[in-house]
Amino acid sequence: MLTRFSAMASKLTKTVVDRIKPGSKDEFHWDAEVKGFGARVTPKGKITFVVQGRVEGSGKEARITIGAYGVFTVDQARDVAKEHLRSMRMGNDPRDMKKQSEAMKITLQAVCDAYVSRPGKLKATSREAIERHVRTTFEAWKDKPVVNITEDMCRTRYREMLTKGLRGNREGGSPGQANQAFSVLGALLNYAARQHKRADGSPLIAHNPVSILRDDKVRLKPRTARILDNKVGAAWQALTEWRATAHNRDTMSSIDLVRFLMLTGLRISEASSLKWSQVHLEDGYFHLPNPKNSNPVSMPLSTQAVELLKARPKVEDNEHVFPSWAAAGHIKDPRDLMKKLSVVAGMHITPHALRRTYTNVALRQCRIEKFRTDLLTNHITRDVTAEHYFDTTNLQWLQPEAQKIGDHLDLEAAKVAGANVVALPQRA
Template sequence: MPKLTKTYVDKLNPPADEYELHWCSETKGFGLRVTPAGKVTYIVQGRVRGKSARITIGAHGIFTVDQAREVAREHLRSMRMGTDPREAAKEEAAARVTLRQVADAYLRDRPLKDSSKEAIERHVVTTFAAWQKKPVASINREMVTKRFNEIKTKGTTGNGPAPGQANQGFSVLRALINYAIREYRKPDGSPVIADNPVDVLYKKWVPLKPRVTRIPDSKIGAVWSFLRQSRETAYNRDTWSSIDLVMMLLLTGLRIGECSELTWDRVNLEEGWVHFPDPKNSNPVWIPLSSQALEILKTRQRIKGNPHVFPSWGKSGHIRDPRDTMKKVSEVAGTKITPHDLRRTFSDIGYAKCGLDVLKVELLTNHVPIGVTARHYLETSHLQYLKPETQRIADWIEKEARIAEAVASGENVVAMRA
């Protein structure tokens, strides 16, 4: 058995068939493996806790003989102390996993909506930009507290308080670290991360007032009248799509993300419904359409090669953010209105103006009821039986528009309000 040296290794000839092992006479347990292709890899073999263990050190060229010998001696020393270097390497690798790597694995493994994926990615690259390449195990409670307070008081760019973003961002971080606790383990099965540092925010989350913004009752008619007139004078395809999208949101109470992505294969003009197979709450639903909503869809232009009901020249192929239209709607309403405010407006008209049962409005906005009876005995997906209710809401909006137009022209509207 020779001593392994550079001269010895350089003179090695590849074996004809299977690999060959060459052991060093000087350092017991240190050797190398030669393959028929001529690849030389340094190895070390010893016993740890009564069991034989063979470990690959690395390829010749990356390691010199002397470097590999020194690594072998370290491994053999660890084995004599009862530590398996393979387990230590696995534990060290798990401890080095970065926040970026955890986020990528989480996004890959979890069945998330596109909006959730976008929110996670946004916070990883903005809220936690400085932590992306840090081992997630190195994130501690002090870091969490400091960064949370920074976002809460200054925002991600320092332009002003952003308590909502602080709450959302650290909810994302909490989920990512919980995932890491479950996924990354030491060889003995215990987690690399003992606890979640975001738990330090217990009772420190910013209490946020629920958003209640909607179109004021006195302005609903004016807004609808404006949208109708704007539709008649739309000067390009994207503008037309934006206007129609906003009108559909007000007539149906749908979520912007779901309505904007609507495709023609999920629209039935004959029976008067639209279908959402995988909405936010994962409850597939068939939403009935009022005659006003049907008229909008029947007069929409279909674009060859584009399946979307509200097409756009943008990369997604559909309108994502009807910003300009919403800005004009806000001017007419006299207050800033968002697409989600249209959803609240639809619900409020149903409850307060049309006297509809709360449960029916909840179903029309695809909020699955919490009660046992409603969840297990009511139809919560095929909602065509609620078409009269959605028609009442649309008719009320239409009536308010006629009143607003009459007021604008100086007519007496007392009879119209009766």
């Protein structure tokens, strides 16, 4: 409830305001000349000019603080009060107008900071990618109001990235990088539109300017690189031989990490950062507390994976399974080893290509159902039966499937090594 105007109001002047004495609580002294304009006095004697009135058409009452006496003179404050009262008579709430004014000044950097600071919403890698694009790709825009970002700006910057990238300019980027950058920008602008409104209640950004790129964006072909079926054995055998002759700690970690990727189909970030506290060898599983899909899960280990982990040396004061002398404390990118493995595979192979290799071996070579393969690779499954009738957080029950994949790798490697092998029946 707003304070009612006093019938004893008198025109506020410098002399009148200077003579005001504070009381035991906040008191209001109203101006006789402009109804709704007044001075609020706190018990400590602080005087602040205010204006209050009713917004025409809405019935809402509003009180707005103009500013402190000393910052505003009485006459300056009265002029501001007249403007606010005029707005109210026109049906505009000055508080909404102030919010809109503040929202119109919000910069891309401020939106980014708010977006990435939401508790539990983003993984560290996603946050880093978003902040990096704002800091680099959109460096010229980051300190400008988001409402000033236009379709023409988006189209020009996108094409500029593609052109510079094609010319080999280090400031440019591949089509994939350009697409990712503008996906980030689109998400940030959508977030700004939801969080901030104009005075009439409409979104701060009515139309996302990134949408103009719908017809400009380069359509990327799905990445399908993997170790081909006839090279899987050679790759597994090469890794086994390299491991037998490795003596450097980082080299051993890199080889074992890549072998572990082939045995589990994990994402490189999930495998490389694995800690001993997550590994339960006696029970034949390891735990991922914070995977990419945000669903904590316990994954089965084949006997090959168990033996690999048992052979891993533990390093004092380093909790990682695949430790490194690097600052992170663990192997992050086994780049040199992947180059050697690419020669064996006959094509460029990345850690993620090993994930595709694992999926292909599971589906095509081991005939494992797709929903079980999705679970083994920790994909979000769309299988209703799996979602509602299977335990999708403790996957030790999929150990037989994991074992099939480990056995297949050994069998293919044995063929390459020239062993006289006979395919054994799949383990139950």
